[in-house]
Amino acid sequence: MLRIAVPNKGALSETAAQMLWEAGYTGRKDPRDLVVSDPANGVEFFYLRPRDIATYVGSGALDVGLTGRDLLLDSGSEAHEIAALGFGGSTFRFAAPAGAFSELAELEGVRIATSYPGLVGEFLARSGVSATLVKLDGAVESAVQLGVADAVADVVSTGSTLRKAGLEIFGPVILESDAVLIGTDETIPGIATLVRRLQGVVVARDWVLLDYDVPVAELEHATAAVPGFESPTVSPLHDPEWVAVRVMIKRKGMNRVMDDLYALGARAILVSAIHAARL
């Protein structure tokens, strides 16, 4: 059985569970379950703290895990990224009260609060800056106001936590993070199927099916404007001057594409959701 680590709580847990469910796996029914076996799919899920997942997978105790790129790098684990999962996006940034710092070099000798000392320490070392890291468990945005640090380095998503704490981002982007599938050995039986299933879910979330009818005379323009994922399917219609076209497009921006096709003379432009995919 493939042994899979899944976040048991926190920012990634809900979407990770939803994705696995959409990929056809049996999830946990009770949020207190620690282990769930899914023999029909040949997998076993271990619900763990997101921060610990890279440690379990890196040690070989578990085969693969869903976690954040930032948590993977912070852990120093042997595990590596197998696939990006298209959710849990965040950036990792330095922040301080407005005007306190404007660039990285000014962090020399100052105190930086973070719950990701591995990630931040490695970044500072690579940049040739020597600072004192103050290791906190979370809510690091309060560290400056409470006087235990001069700056913070933390996960930023919408930026509202920083704003509420009166802090502003400065300096370079430390990391762009995403939820990722991690492992040590991609040849373990079952991993390739898991990856294909998860990628199928990512595709089904990000792409839609677009159907439209277009005059044959405009077909080249329309397919050049909307080439789709691979190549559009073109089918004859009863009226020989028209054809039907089917193409996959990104969900984001689909209304703009529909407007453009309409302007080119396409009609009966329909969008439908993709429920599952193997590409």
Ligand SMILES: Nc1ncnc2c1ncn2[C@@H]1O[C@H](COP(=O)(O)OP(=O)(O)OP(=O)(O)O)[C@@H](O)[C@H]1O
């Ligand atoms: N507000 C957010 N929006 C999007 N992703 C986030 C957000 N906060 C954290 N993440 C991502 O989620 C992961 C961290 O998850 P989480 O915050 O649940 O773990 P933690 O901070 O170690 O645990 P906890 O917050 O429960 O102490 C990281 O990969 C991070 O990039």
Ligand SMILES: O=P(O)(O)OC[C@H]1O[C@H](OP(=O)(O)OP(=O)(O)O)[C@H](O)[C@@H]1O
């Ligand atoms: O930019 P925002 O959308 O405001 O999100 C960023 C906040 O979310 C995370 O906190 P989390 O809820 O994980 O709490 P923690 O600090 O205790 O880990 C992160 O550590 C930031 O504090």
Ligand SMILES: [Mg+2]
């Ligand atoms: Mg957190």
